[in-house]
Amino acid sequence: MIELRNVTKAYKTPNGLKVVLDDITCTFGERESVGVLGKNGAGKSTLLRMLGGAELPDAGEVLRHGRVSWPIGFSGGFAPSLTGAENCRFAARIYDADVDEVVxxxxxxxxxxxxxxxxxxxxxxxxKARLAFGLSMAIDFDIYLVDEVTAVGDKRFQKKCRDAFRAREARSSVIIVSHQMKTIREYCTRCAVLWGGKLNFYDDLDEAQRIYEKVAA
Incomplete structure (x- = not known):
């Protein structure tokens, strides 16, 4: 479970202050799959980084209950001079996982x-994408973060990735940020819309889609 308590986050831009989150209080519950819809530039990736602890809010606090993943499939964190195996060992030690098993x-x-x-x-x-996804699946997390669901490899490997992700989803929480409702419908049972610094949650995915299409128009 991840709790946001009175969280505010903003950036300075050439056009003035860009408010991503404006005094947001909400909870991403245990063993639920939640999608976050938002236009490009709405702040979805910033939100995900704060949920994972890679970025701090300007005000308020983010409370994490359980082990939270990095964004699934993200390969930007690999040390290029290290081998794939060495990168896996490094990640396993950080997350206190069995090194040999993860490798x-x-x-x-x-x-x-x-x-x-x-x-x-x-x-x-x-x-790199294959290594990143494989490593993401090799460590057990309580909460998986996903910044857009991307296809990796050929159709057989893509199915392998989907099956592995579904298995994790069945026993963990999943938070997916996307600008595509199709992705949210495939994986999520609840949805939030990020717009104008607000994060509003909907149990009805059809309602979430209507609201998103209205604000994104």
Missing amino acids: EKTRAFAEIGDYFDMPVRTYSSGM
Whole structure:
């Protein structure tokens, strides 16, 4: 579970102050799949970074109950000079997970062969995406954060990713930010709309879509 208590976040832009969250209090509950809809630039990624602890609010507090993932499939955090295996070991130690288990699970899932033991700087973008998703699935989190659901690899590998993600979703909380209602409908049972610094929640996905289409027009 993640709680936001009177959270405010804003940025200075050439056009003035951009308010992403304006005194928001809400709860992302245990074992529920919640989508956050917002236009590009609404602040979805900023919200996700605050939920994960990578960014701090200007005011208020974010309380995390349980182990929270980094954004699923995010490959920007890899050290390019380290091998895939070394990056996995590093992540496993940070999250106090079994190092050998994480390495072997990621190796098997990513299916990148000998490249797993080569520096990440030698990887193609597709290989990095496979490594990132495999590592995300190799560590058990209570809450999974997803910044847009992206397809990785061929159709067979994409199905493998979906099946693995569904298995995690069945026993954990999932928070997905997206600008596509189709993604939210596929994975979520509850939805929030981020607009103008406000974050409003809806149990009815149809209502969430109507509101989003209205504010996004």
